[in-house]
């Protein structure tokens with residue numbers, strides 16, 4: 001196959017090459033992706049000790065794939081107070097977490113300050129804690145709701161103590177698919193523009209891709225290449241995170257769960273196509289820990305973290321509600337034949353578990 005020959009000659013692969021790779025043998029793709037991963041990181045597999053907090057599930061937007069937001073199928077609206085959030089952070093800090101990952105739904109009732117003051121409170125009390133917060137979708141929602149420019153929102157994040165941005169809200173960039181699955185929320189162009197603004201301020205972020213629903217393989221490659229183009233300009237993405245669609249409790253009718261082969265091919269092709277993004281994350285929450293560890297043979301080098309508590313994907317069927325204990329994470333990675341490495345949010349190594 002021409003795409004494979006180009007890869008071994010060290011050439012950058014095109015859109016057509018990326019699509020063609022899906023027809024290659026799974027183990028050939030694994031060999032190619034693993035060669036990239038081994039060259040960069042050897043047998044290391046990274047994770048961090050973090051706490052996910054999802055402070056509200058009340059949302060003005062309606063994404064068909066979402067099982068998290070409060071709606072007819074999920075009638076349990078909540079919005080945490082700042083005191084409640086600070087209690088969660090205090091407990092997590094006592095367990096030595098290094099990062100809080102704060103992502104919410106788009107709640108118009110709580111007010112702008114509710115979103116930003118919590119970052120200031122956390123930073124004032126725990127200056128050492130890395131705050132990863134506000135997806136590009138939330139930023140666009142705040143801009144739209146409070147009449148602020150995207151630049152103003154981004155500057156306010158920095159002033160409030162946010163250290164890095166999560167990669168959520170990217171879903172699939174193809175405009176037709178996006179219109180079908182999440183019409184009304186951040187557009188593809190806005191998503192990329194917001195991350196560009198963030199990178200231009202010297203900050204890092206991640207990028208996700210939600211796959212395994214109604215999108216085509218072509219849509220996935222297009223998504224990857226739009227990210228690769230931005231990364232060429234800014235170099236601000238740390239990790240690419242292909243998220244496996246969770247099908248329970250939502251309004252997107254998809255009967256077939258992607259096969260393990262399709263998931264692993266997508267992981268491997270991500271590693272091959274995104275030659276300029278340092279890390280590929282197998283987010284164990286959406287792929288299961290077993291498949292995530294297998295994905296580490298297919299180009300992935302990162303598992304995200306211990307999480308402690310997770311409400312967004314578990315609402316759609318993922319088995320992640322209570323995170324994973326550090327010891328368990330370490331022993332699973334070791335048993336799979338890798339070297340577990342605890343990292344910080346910017347991928348500096350904290351501890352190698354030899």
Ligand code: SF4
Pocket residue numbers: 059060061062063066067068069104105106137182185
């Ligand atoms: S994915 Fe986010 S924006 Fe869309 S409905 Fe769910 S919470 Fe709201």
